[in-house]
Amino acid sequence: MKENIKEKQKKGMMRDIIFLGIAIVIAIILISLFPEKREVVTASSWEFFIEMIWILPAVMVLMGLFAIWVSKETVVKYLGETSGIRGIFFAILFGALPTGPLYVAFPVAAVLIKKEAKISNIIIFLSAWACIKIPQEMVEFQFLGLKFMAARLTLTIIFVVIMGLSIEKIIK
Amino acid sequence: MLQLFLLMSLHVVVLFFLFLKIEKKQSLLGGTKSFIRILPIVFIIIIFIGSHLGFVPQNQISKIAGEQAGFWGILLIALLGAIVHIPSLIAFPLAASLLKNGASVTVVAVFITTLTMIGTITLPLEIKELGKKVALLRNGISFIMAIVIALIIGVIL
Numbered sequence: 512m513k514e515n516i517k518e519k520q521k522k523g524m525m526r527d528i529i530f531l532g533i534a535i536v537i538a539i540i541l542i543s544l545f546p547e548k549r550e551v552v553t554a555s556s557w558e559f560f561i562e563m564i565w566i567l568p569a570v571m572v573l574m575g576l577f578a579i580w581v582s583k584e585t586v587v588k589y590l591g592e593t594s595g596i597r598g599i600f601f602a603i604l605f606g607a608l609p610t611g612p613l614y615v616a617f618p619v620a621a622v623l624i625k626k627e628a629k630i631s632n633i634i635i636f637l638s639a640w641a642c643i644k645i646p647q648e649m650v651e652f653q654f655l656g657l658k659f660m661a662a663r664l665t666l667t668i669i670f671v672v673i674m675g676l677s678i679e680k681i682i683k
Numbered sequence: 684m685l686q687l688f689l690l691m692s693l694h695v696v697v698l699f700f701l702f703l704k705i706e707k708k709q710s711l712l713g714g715t716k717s718f719i720r721i722l723p724i725v726f727i728i729i730i731f732i733g734s735h736l737g738f739v740p741q742n743q744i745s746k747i748a749g750e751q752a753g754f755w756g757i758l759l760i761a762l763l764g765a766i767v768h769i770p771s772l773i774a775f776p777l778a779a780s781l782l783k784n785g786a787s788v789t790v791v792a793v794f795i796t797t798l799t800m801i802g803t804i805t806l807p808l809e810i811k812e813l814g815k816k817v818a819l820l821r822n823g824i825s826f827i828m829a830i831v832i833a834l835i836i837g838v839i840l
Contacts, residue, residue, distance in 0.1 A: 520720065523811075527723035530807075534727045538734050548738060556733025563725055614728070614805045617812035618721075624813070633813075634821055642799035647775075654779040655791070662840060663792055666832045674828055678820045 570615050583626045590628035602632040606639025609646045616640040631675035638671040724807050731804050732768050764797030768804050789837030796829035
């Protein structure tokens with residue numbers, strides 16, 4: 512059984528590496544077709560690469576620690592089947608904390624699912640992470656005004672909760 | 684720069700804790716393993732983001748968003764927001780300039796919401812970590828939701 516999973520992971524890895532190769536080839540073709548874009552593309556790729564290099568290992572280490580230190584009981588208590596409205600509240604709160612970009616949240620969510628958090632709470636957590644971030648709301652307030660920010664924030668929270676609950680229903 | 688510094692200190696703190704709890708070493712190992720597992724996809728995402736920042740200039744986006752109106756225009760902007768990847772700190776000034784140039788509140792709201800909620804570029808990573816079903820449902824429903832939210836905002840503001 513364990514061998515089987517390993518085999519599958521290996522296959523998935525091979526497929527990813529092949530896709531990576533294709534992506535590199537396409538990027539090289541595009542750049543050689545439009546040489547004037549080269550600088551922008553390499554510069555922004557590099558910038559993003561540096562960002563990832565800094566963030567991802569830290570996230571992975573934290574995930575490892577989280578997996579061991581935070582017990583399943585705690586996750587079940589705050590985000591599990593019986594957590595109810597409190598679970599929704601915590602999911603939004605965790606998501607809204609000023610943390611990294613959305614791709615950081617995926618491994619976090621994966622660990623939470625493994626520890627039996629409710630699917631609806633996971634969806635709410637991810638969505639809150641994506642668009643209810645506290646610093647982001649502040650920038651929105653600054654540039655688009657209080658009315659716009661408050662309206663969008665309220666509506667987003669309402670719809671995110673509805674979406675979480677309905678995705679859970681669909682999956683079950 | 685500040686962010687980098689914060690992250691660096693985070694690394695140091697985490698490593699310090701690891702040394703304190705040597706017996707928890709396997710957690711570091713487990714973390715490294717899953718890190719390597721997602722590495723190819725991360726590189727693909729980096730290449731995608733790099734090339735589309737190069738090929739889809741921002742003034743092009745604001746030109747499209749400024750000119751579009753009506754339901755199909757909103758749909759187009761929603762799609763645009765779902766596909767492109769702009770850091771939110773840049774997205775909000777961009778949205779503000781759209782409003783100033785006469786774009787409707789609905790268009791701006793839908794753009795910001797799909798931009799932040801939906802990550803087409805990071806979708807492979809999301810699928811890998813959470814499974815196809817959850818990832819596709821989340822992104823799909825978010826798309827519809829963004830349009831509904833924007834329409835409501837258009838009505839009330």
